[in-house]
Amino acid sequence: MIYLDNSATTQPYKEVIDAFVKVSSTFFGNPSSLHGVGEKAEKLLQQARRQIAELLKVKEKELLFTSGGTEGNNMAIKGIAKQYQHRGNHLITTTIEHPSVIETMKQLEKEGFEVTYLPVDGDGRISLDDLQVAIKEETILVSVMHVNNEIGTIQPIKAIGTLLKEYPKVFFHVDAVQSVGKVPLELYEFGIDACTMSSHKFHGLKGSGILYLRQGVTLMPLLAGGNQESELRSGTENTGGIVAMAKALRMTNDYFNSSSKLSHLMNEIRIALSEIEDVIIHTPIKATAPHILNFSVKGFKSEVFVHALEENDIYISTTSACSSKHAQASSTLLAMGVKEEIALSAVRVSLSYHTTADEVEKFIHEVKHTIFQLRKVMKA
Template sequence: MIYLDNSATTKPEPSVLQSFYQASERFFANPSSIHQLGGEAEKLMAKAKEQASELLNVHRDEIVFTSGGTEGNNLAIKGIALEHQGRGRHIITTAVEHSSVDEAFKGLEQLGFDVTYISVDENGVISAEELNDAIRDDTILISMMHVNNELGSIQPVEEVGQIAKQYPKLFFHVDHVQGVGKVPLELTDSGIDLCTISGHKIHGLKGTGLLYVKKGTVLYPLFHGGNQEQALRSGTENLAGSVSLVKALRLIKEREHAGIKHMYMLQRILRKKLSEMDGVEVNTPEDAAPHIINISVPGLKPEVIIHTLGERDIYISTKSACSSKQTDESKILTACGHGTDRSTSALRISLAYDTTEEEIHIFLDALAEAIDQLKAVLE
């Protein structure tokens, strides 16, 4: 099997699975219980939070464990909007966000919030200057992704963070789901108030994640109940999931430097060979994150190519897995100014640290054969 759909989800590391199993078996008690077993579970939860904070170089109380990217993004966006709407109801995002951000903003529009969607250039990148110009007296939130999940484009979040610092009453949220382990991001003194991370994108388990909430940032919770997670996420804690997330985060941090270098090498091979293929258009910009290459094959349906490759045990995807079963058109490529011929024929190849050069060459040969076969059928 050659798996090149790592931006949709990654294969869990065996040691991450083991950490989940061990925590589930030994520390099964409710961390809120006052007996000794509950106390042991509570101590392990505190240890997991401490380790996560050390890995991210933030304070322990700034970590909130979640169920993943969608919950983290919704808690950050809606939490700020609902809590601080008395100061203003203007919020800013970009035209190329993940559906969990885009739909959250659309939902807030239905509640009467005024949303500005910042446009992008042909590479899928916003202008920090344009964003700065969009800030108003009643702006309370900026939310944007670090790395685009379809193109791999890197947004200028560090620059936007410095802009956000100039507006003390404005909060800045970063969706870092695709950036962790691929494009490092320092949170301390960055101007970033909230940052979302998902476990299953870093060889952890689905249903795990965390939200960084900078000290002093007040959110309206999505869940009300027993006041777990500093009353920001009520509900019995997923202790085993949190432990496994921290394990995955530790492993990705240990391999980060060499892994990024390796993926850039593979990406260069992909870019060169794909650019030489007849009928293939490379959509990912040169200065993108190392793990994503997005291409279009105008005239061919992307799902047909995917199924053809799947028959050879090679797996790639179209766009975001969260929207891949919806309309064929990529809103990201459309926002970049591409026509329907490219925006409806996009394919995404996404790498992991363990992807090998041999696998890339096998994939490239198989793709070229698939395209030739499908074009022959259409002639």
């Protein structure tokens, strides 16, 4: 199997699974319990929090553990919006955010909040000028994805953070689900107030995530209950998943610090695809994450192409995993000005640090062969 859908989810490291099994079977106590079994679980939980804080270069008390990116985005956006609505009711985001951001904004609009959706250019980037023009007295939150999950475009997060320093009433939330371990992100330096991460995007397990919340920022909790996680996220902590997430983050960080492999392999794919007739590459060359490439093959529906490659045990995707089962054009590509007919043909390749040169070579070969075969069928 050649798995090239790592932006949807990654294969957990063996060490991560081993850690989860050990913690879940041996240290299964509730971290909130007063007895010794619970205390052991609580100790492991705090150890994992400390390790993650060190890796992210933040304070331990600035980390909340969640179930993943969707919950983290909902917590940050709804929590800040409702906690600080006495300051204003205006929110700003972009037209190409993940559904967990777009749909959250739509819910808040129904509750009386005003939302500005910033447009993007042909490379999928917002304009700082557009952002500055959009900010007004009632603005309380700007939410921008760091790395786009479909095309890999990197937004100018540091520049946005610098701009927002001129507006101390405005909070800055970043969805960093796709960037952890692939693109540098300095939470303090970039002026980020809230940041969302998800374990299964960096070889951890599904069901665990991180919400960084800068010291001094608070949220209106979405869940009422036992007041775990600094009284902001009630619910018994997933100790095994959190310990496994800390290990996954450390291991991914080691790969990130020692390898330029992703960029090299993706460049090989880009060069090969650019030489194929009727292939249109949507991912820009500059300021792009090294693990994502989005392209279209004229004349073929994306799902047809995906299933044709699957017959050769090669796995890629159409749009984001959250939207891939809906037969419609990518809203991200449409926002970039891509014609709907071309957008309906778009597919995404996403690598991991475990992707090999041999796998890339076979993928390129099968793409060429698949296009040839599908064209034969169409002409028949």
